[in-house]
Amino acid sequence: MPGSSPPALELRGITKKFGSIVANDRVDFDVVPGEVHALLGENGAGKSTLMSVLYGLYKPDAGEILVDGRPVEISSPSAAIGLGIGMVHQHFMLVRVMTVAENIVLGQEPSRRGVLDLKAARARVRELSDRYGLAVDPDARIEDITVGAEQRVEILKALYRNARILVLDEPTAVLTAQEVRELTGVLNRLKEDGTAIVFISHKLGEVLEVANRITVLRRGKKVDTVPREGATERSLARLVVGRDVMLSVDKTPCEPEGPLLEVRDLHVRDDRALEKVSGLSLSVRAGEIVALAGVDGNGQQELVDAISGMRAPESGAVAIDGREIAGEGVQAATDAGVAHIAEDRQLRGLVLPFTLAENLALREYRSPELSGRGWLRLGHMKERAEKLLAEFDVRGGGPETYAAALSGGNQQKVAVAREIASNPKVLIAHQPTRGLDVGAIEFVHRRLIAERDRGRAVLLVSLEYEEVRALADRILVIYEGKIVGEFPPDASEEELGIAMTGGTAEPAEVAP
Amino acid sequence: MSLLEEELGAEAEESKGAAATSPAALTAFRRGASGVMVPILTAVIAFIAGGLVVLATGHNPISTYTSIFNGTGLNWLFPWVTGSERATAAGNLQQTLLQATSLILVGLAVAFAFRAGMFNIGGQGQYTVGLIIAVWIGSSFAGMPSLLHIVFAIVAAALAGAVWAGIAGVLKAATGANEVISTIMLNWIAIWLGVYCFQLGGPLQNPHMHSTPVSSNVVAGAKLPVFWGSASLQGLDVGIFIALALAVVFSLLINRTRLGYEARTVGFNPDAARYAGINVGRTWIRVMLICGAFAGVAAALDVLGWKFNLFTNDIQTSQWGFYGIAVALLGRNTAGGTVAAAVLFGALLTGTSDRNIHLSVDPTLIEYLTFMIEGIIILLVSTDVITLRLLKGGRQLRVALKRRRSEQAGASHGGAS
Numbered sequence: 046m047p048g049s050s051p052p053a054l055e056l057r058g059i060t061k062k063f064g065s066i067v068a069n070d071r072v073d074f075d076v077v078p079g080e081v082h083a084l085l086g087e088n089g090a091g092k093s094t095l096m097s098v099l100y101g102l103y104k105p106d107a108g109e110i111l112v113d114g115r116p117v118e119i120s121s122p123s124a125a126i127g128l129g130i131g132m133v134h135q136h137f138m139l140v141r142v143m144t145v146a147e148n149i150v151l152g153q154e155p156s157r158r159g160v161l162d163l164k165a166a167r168a169r170v171r172e173l174s175d176r177y178g179l180a181v182d183p184d185a186r187i188e189d190i191t192v193g194a195e196q197r198v199e200i201l202k203a204l205y206r207n208a209r210i211l212v213l214d215e216p217t218a219v220l221t222a223q224e225v226r227e228l229t230g231v232l233n234r235l236k237e238d239g240t241a242i243v244f245i246s247h248k249l250g251e252v253l254e255v256a257n258r259i260t261v262l263r264r265g266k267k268v269d270t271v272p273r274e275g276a277t278e279r280s281l282a283r284l285v286v287g288r289d290v291m292l293s294v295d296k297t298p299c300e301p302e303g304p305l306l307e308v309r310d311l312h313v314r315d316d317r318a319l320e321k322v323s324g325l326s327l328s329v330r331a332g333e334i335v336a337l338a339g340v341d342g343n344g345q346q347e348l349v350d351a352i353s354g355m356r357a358p359e360s361g362a363v364a365i366d367g368r369e370i371a372g373e374g375v376q377a378a379t380d381a382g383v384a385h386i387a388e389d390r391q392l393r394g395l396v397l398p399f400t401l402a403e404n405l406a407l408r409e410y411r412s413p414e415l416s417g418r419g420w421l422r423l424g425h426m427k428e429r430a431e432k433l434l435a436e437f438d439v440r441g442g443g444p445e446t447y448a449a450a451l452s453g454g455n456q457q458k459v460a461v462a463r464e465i466a467s468n469p470k471v472l473i474a475h476q477p478t479r480g481l482d483v484g485a486i487e488f489v490h491r492r493l494i495a496e497r498d499r500g501r502a503v504l505l506v507s508l509e510y511e512e513v514r515a516l517a518d519r520i521l522v523i524y525e526g527k528i529v530g531e532f533p534p535d536a537s538e539e540e541l542g543i544a545m546t547g548g549t550a551e552p553a554e555v556a557p
Numbered sequence: 558m559s560l561l562e563e564e565l566g567a568e569a570e571e572s573k574g575a576a577a578t579s580p581a582a583l584t585a586f587r588r589g590a591s592g593v594m595v596p597i598l599t600a601v602i603a604f605i606a607g608g609l610v611v612l613a614t615g616h617n618p619i620s621t622y623t624s625i626f627n628g629t630g631l632n633w634l635f636p637w638v639t640g641s642e643r644a645t646a647a648g649n650l651q652q653t654l655l656q657a658t659s660l661i662l663v664g665l666a667v668a669f670a671f672r673a674g675m676f677n678i679g680g681q682g683q684y685t686v687g688l689i690i691a692v693w694i695g696s697s698f699a700g701m702p703s704l705l706h707i708v709f710a711i712v713a714a715a716l717a718g719a720v721w722a723g724i725a726g727v728l729k730a731a732t733g734a735n736e737v738i739s740t741i742m743l744n745w746i747a748i749w750l751g752v753y754c755f756q757l758g759g760p761l762q763n764p765h766m767h768s769t770p771v772s773s774n775v776v777a778g779a780k781l782p783v784f785w786g787s788a789s790l791q792g793l794d795v796g797i798f799i800a801l802a803l804a805v806v807f808s809l810l811i812n813r814t815r816l817g818y819e820a821r822t823v824g825f826n827p828d829a830a831r832y833a834g835i836n837v838g839r840t841w842i843r844v845m846l847i848c849g850a851f852a853g854v855a856a857a858l859d860v861l862g863w864k865f866n867l868f869t870n871d872i873q874t875s876q877w878g879f880y881g882i883a884v885a886l887l888g889r890n891t892a893g894g895t896v897a898a899a900v901l902f903g904a905l906l907t908g909t910s911d912r913n914i915h916l917s918v919d920p921t922l923i924e925y926l927t928f929m930i931e932g933i934i935i936l937l938v939s940t941d942v943i944t945l946r947l948l949k950g951g952r953q954l955r956v957a958l959k960r961r962r963s964e965q966a967g968a969s970h971g972g973a974s
Contacts, residue, residue: 355831375834385832393832396825407822407833416815423813 051114053078053241054099054130054210059108061094068094070265071108076210076241081232083244083256085285091265092245096212100132101125112210128210131203135215137195139187146170146183149202173204177234193224200231211235212243217251229255247285247340248546249278261285282542296494299518301330305382305502306352306471311361311371313347313526320359321347323526329471329502334493336505336517340545344526345506346388349475352504353385354378366470379408382470386461386477388506394460395448402430402444404459408467429466437462438488454485461489465496472496475506490516510538596887596894596938600901603933607926614922625923628908629653649907651786651793655863657896657903659684661800662855663881664899665807666718666848668890670736672811673844674824675729679740681878682747683721683849687714687856689751692867693761695775695860703778710779711799711857718853719846721747726845730838736845744878751872763866770869781862796858801896803854808892810847820844852878880906883931886938905930 052075061069076082097103101119150166170183179197261268261284306329313322321344329335350356357372365381387394430444478486520532522544530544608618630649670677691714728734754761786792811817822830888894909927
């Protein structure tokens with residue numbers, strides 16, 4: 046059936062630029078009634094931007110959107126809803142203290158002479174949930190139901206607004222295996238009923254399971270659209286990663302010495318007390334870059350936090366050059382020689398209302414160079430900032446400039462400069478080039494290799510295949526809080542991709 | 558969802574330019590010229606709004622404000638004010654500065670917490686325990702060397718205030734208890750502690766006045782020396798220099814010390830502070846200790862400077878710590894701003910006090926006018942986005958007017974030729 050009917054939704058040549066960065070480059074995409082069309086790609090490939098354009102959150106710079114063959118202008122989410130487009134976001138947008146029915150009708154409450162008609166609302170919710178097998182109790186409060194049920198409420202919300210085109214943004218990221226199976230059932234019923242479904246994901250396996258067609262985005266461009274028939278995890282991984290866009294950095298073979306970072310049988314829980322790192326062991330030697338590759342949310346953050354002292358592990362050991370620091374806090378880690386380029390420079394890495402001199406002092410302001418007897422040495426802070434800003438080629442400001450005034454790339458250089466300037470034994474680089482343009486990426490990459498060559502142990506945590514491949518001397522793949530495989534730097538992308546998504550392919554054995 | 562894309566979106570938002578009202582942009586804006594303009598404009602708006610109310614009640618706002626202004630004693634600064642008028646003005650100005658003395662310090666007590674991202678509503682309680690300790694020490698130890706006695710009383714009051722604020726700091730660090738709630742509760746504890754101390758039969762009640770709920774009087778040696786005006790008519794004492802010196806200390810502490818750097822880091826971005834290895838809880842406690850010390854010194858200067866004794870009624874009706882919030886907000890939590898705002902509030906309080914009001918002006922109206930102006934100031938400074946908009950709107954209006962004028966000029970020229 047799919048293919049014969051005209052597309053319910055068609056995007057033609059959508060281009061969206063943010064400054065000089067092209068997030069979507071002439072992307073074509075369509076979905077017909079009764080099909081699931083998956084949108085597959087890495088983080089930052091442009092999936093969410095494309096869907097934000099579709100949902101009226103961004104205005105495209107070029108291209109057109111057609112609904113049922115007619116060109117439309119979507120200027121806001123309510124316009125999108127009016128056209129029958131429903132969006133289920135990755136982060137649910139529900140009022141936790143209200144009931145399921147109240148949440149579903151919120152904004153479009155049925156009323157009788159101005160009085161809210163909850164009875165009608167409940168009846169309509171029940172009818173919809175029966176029709177599509179979306180089992181939820183209309184009278185339950187959101188705070189009392191499971192995550193899977195919350196997602197069903199979000200889907201019901203869209204259906205209540207007569208959505209014929211349903212967009213699911215990484216719907217399985219928060220679900221258990223059982224809930225994923227239930228969701229698949231729901232999607233099948235919606236398909237039978239003629240709903241057009243866009244399914245965004247970066248998990249190869251589940252895409253193959255639910256989708257009729259699969260479109261792959263890479264770096265803002267559509268790579269290909271393939272039917273499920275004939276597609277395999279390997280073929281998809283190749284499309285997602287792409288061979289031809291490798292970033293090349295000059296790198297000599299590493300000459301590692303003794304281990305500087307040793308993690309043994311580490312268990313770490315996150316803020317919700319869920320175990321995110323489950324018995325992980327790794328070691329990084331002086332003079333090598335070890336890349337930790339994996340899909341976001343598999344314990345990378347908690348591992349980095351445990352090594353850098355921000356989070357006390359449940360059990361296990363972290364040793365820096367033989368010195369045990371697990372659970373002793375950031376200062377102990379810093380003193381032992383850990384530096385940490387934070388994943389989010391604006392959230393953690395920098396204090397935006399501080400000057401660059403103040404920001405550059407954050408890691409080492411306790412040192413005798415920068416303060417004594419409780420007083421800051423402001424002159425030294427400024428001199429040091431001047432030196433570092435020149436050395437790391439930070440443009441757009443001097444020591445007295447506020448960090449908020451710099452571009453993202455220059456902000457990141459400031460954060461990198463500060464961490465490297467602390468002369469660490471172990472340098473943790475967590476997504477060090479996120480959101481940077483090519484020039485800044487290259488700078489950071491070269492610098493990381495230079496620091497490796499100076500005998501530091503570098504642990505690179507990255508979600509980018511290219512970055513991992515370009516920098517790593519060894520690649521460790523993390524999945525669900527454990528190292529599931531070790532690969533040489535020339536491991537094929539398919540191998541890595543499959544291991545990162547929990548695939549079963551045997552990792553290539555390498556001698557440590 | 559892709560973080561890169563979210564960030565790209567955020568950057569696109571920022572690139573919209575001056576319209577951005579992100580916290581960082583606001584801070585940068587505040588630190589610029591508008592950092593001074595906003596509070597001044599805020600005060601002006603408050604006075605205009607107050608004037609409109611006076612007008613609405615059928616009174617003349619100009620004569621009302623003139624009367625208030627003369628009541629503040631600021632007319633002493635005009636050389637043409639002479640004779641008995643000048644003597645009255647001097648007395649009024651001494652009052653204004655006496656009020657400003659402790660307003661500076663209760664303001665600093667709130668401002669320091671703000672800089673570390675905390676809201677110290679407990680200035681009142683910290684001030685109250687300072688009052689109790691200062692009056693107790695000031696009225697005891699007769700015969701102690703004067704300077705020693707004064708220093709002893711001030712330091713003890715500072716410690717008392719520090720302990721009181723420190724409790725809230727410890728509770729926040731140890732249990733996450735919100736300092737707003739805990740300081741409010743500590744205010745009430747302090748107030749009832751004071752009432753208990755000085756009530757009839759209370760442990761610190763004046764032993765010579767069995768039927769009055771009042772403390773003993775501060776002994777002569779513990780009184781602060783008056784350097785302007787008559788000591789018997791509440792002249793200005795040296796406390797103002799102590800307050801100004803502590804404003805300088807505040808500025809050094811916040812800008813030049815490790816503690817101040819840590820406090821500001823915690824205030825701007827607690828996550829970045831933790832990431833930098835700053836012990837956030839310990840910083841909270843230290844900051845609160847310092848806040849309380851400022852409030853305690855304010856109390857000591859009031860007691861040793863002009864209060865000399867405490868009635869239980871004084872303790873129950875005092876609003877002094879709360880004025881500190883307004884002073885800090887209007888002063889933008891800087892030392893200089895706090896001093897300026899304290900003088901403004903001191904003047905307002907003195908200028909509108911009953912005894913200074915000209916007979917032609919309705920005293921009730923004036924009293925409410927003070928509250929109104931304070932209220933509007935607090936409202937405006939806590940929603941400074943509005944004031945920033947007004948500033949920006951004004952700028953745009955000026956640009957538009959200028960353009961129109963030049964266009965008109967061009968048009969008339971064109972017609973002439």
